[in-house]
Amino acid sequence: MKKNKTHIHWYPGHIAKAEKKLKEQLSLVDAVIEVLDARLPLSSCYEDITRLLGQKPRLILLNKSDLVKSNELAPFINYLEEQTGFPVLPTDAKNSKDLKFIVSKAVEMSEPRIQAIMAKGLLRRPARVMVVGLPNVGKSSIINKLTRSSKTKIGAKAGVTRQQQWVRINPKLELLDTPGIIPMKQGDQERARKLAFVNSVSENAYSNEIVAQELLDMLDEEQAKIFREFYKLPGDIELNIDNISIERNWLLTGGSTDRERTSVYILRDFREGKIGKFILDKFPE
Numbered sequence: 001m002k003k004n005k006t007h008i009h010w011y012p013g014h015i016a017k018a019e020k021k022l023k024e025q026l027s028l029v030d031a032v033i034e035v036l037d038a039r040l041p042l043s044s045c046y047e048d049i050t051r052l053l054g055q056k057p058r059l060i061l062l063n064k065s066d067l068v069k070s071n072e073l074a075p076f077i078n079y080l081e082e083q084t085g086f087p088v089l090p091t092d093a094k095n096s097k098d099l100k101f102i103v104s105k106a107v108e109m110s111e112p113r114i115q116a117i118m119a120k121g122l123l124r125r126p127a128r129v130m131v132v133g134l135p136n137v138g139k140s141s142i143i144n145k146l147t148r149s150s151k152t153k154i155g156a157k158a159g160v161t162r163q164q165q166w167v168r169i170n171p172k173l174e175l176l177d178t179p180g181i182i183p184m185k186q187g188d189q190e191r192a193r194k195l196a197f198v199n200s201v202s203e204n205a206y207s208n209e210i211v212a213q214e215l216l217d218m219l220d221e222e223q224a225k226i227f228r229e230f231y232k233l234p235g236d237i238e239l240n241i242d243n244i245s246i247e248r249n250w251l252l253t254g255g256s257t258d259r260e261r262t263s264v265y266i267l268r269d270f271r272e273g274k275i276g277k278f279i280l281d282k283f284p285e
Contacts, residue, residue: 022052028128029176030110031057033102035133035142038062038090041076042281043194044134053132057109058086059102063138065090067273075283093141096148103146107172126168130176136200143167143177193218194280199271212263213241215270218280226276230269241266 032053037044041062046052060080065073073090080088087105091098110127118124131139146169167175195201196211197218216239219227224239231244244250244266245257252258269275 019052022130022132025130025176026053026056029056029130030113030127031059031106031129033106033129033131033142033175034058034060035063035131035137035139036060037134037137037198037200038065038068038073039198039279040194040200040281041073041080041279042284043191044137044198044200046132046134049132056130057112058084059105059109060084060086060088061102061142062088062090063142064092066092066094067277068279069277072279076279076281079284091142093138093145096145099146103169103173106175110173126172126174128174128176134195134200135202136198140177143175146175197267197270197280199267208263208267209241209259212266215266216240219278223276223278226278230275 034046034049062073062077070090077088077090089098089102089105091102106129107127110129114124114127131143133139147167165177167177169175192201193211193214196206197215216224216227219239225235227233228235228239232247233239233243237243241259241262242257245259245262248262248265250258250262250265270278
């Protein structure tokens with residue numbers, strides 16, 4: 001039976017406005033912190049980031065690194081550093097060990113521009129850094145981690161932060177939070193589906209059932225084995241929504257499988273790291 005392929009299609013009217021606003025605010029900052037999702041170290045990169053940011057110094061944070069295996073993430077860190085020329089750091093919102101490094105690196109990256117401003121006779125001011133990234137990669141959670149508070153609006157839905165807002169980290173550093181920006185075009189559907197897997201695309205843009213099955217279909221052999229063990233599926237039974245529904249006894253009245261409920265749970269279990277630690281991007285040849 002031929003399986004349906006979903007077409008992830010969105011009409012992000014506020015995205016174009018966010019891009020325009022981001023470009024306007026870029027002149028106010030000295031450097032940029034780009035937040036990526038460690039489960040998609042390549043696919044969660046904004047494709048036109050250089051067009052948007054120009055030559056601004058950049059610190060790249062691979063957030064949610066607690067949801068992946070560090071030994072599997074290491075090659076991607078090296079690759080991104082080689083490709084971009086900027087430092088790359090794995091991080092997560094729960095761990096504060098890297099706080100001092102992130103803050104000091106942000107201040108260090110900002111220093112050349114501050115020195116240029118002071119050379120014009122102006123007084124030293126705090127470093128100003130912009131935080132950018134796709135929706136739901138955890139930008140606001142990172143800022144909350146840096147401030148050790150919850151001054152910025154965060155949420156589980158993609159695109160919660162709508163308006164730019166400044167957050168004072170310490171006397172030496174101020175951060176500018178920005179709304180999540182996603183590409184205006186969805187030419188690479190495999191990438192779009194991966195973004196749906198990690199909830200970086202609005203739920204209005206796709207069907208839970210199709211996306212959940214596509215997640216199961218995209219798993220490699222080792223990842224599929226981990227999913228089978230989590231849902232207690234024998235190796236000779238196909239890994240699909242219906243069989244998981246039957247195994248978990250998620251059934252409708254009459255005994256038919258509850259595909260919607262099962263799909264929601266599959267996506268939720270994956271996103272919350274309950275099933276295991278996965279990187280869904282393949283390392284470039």
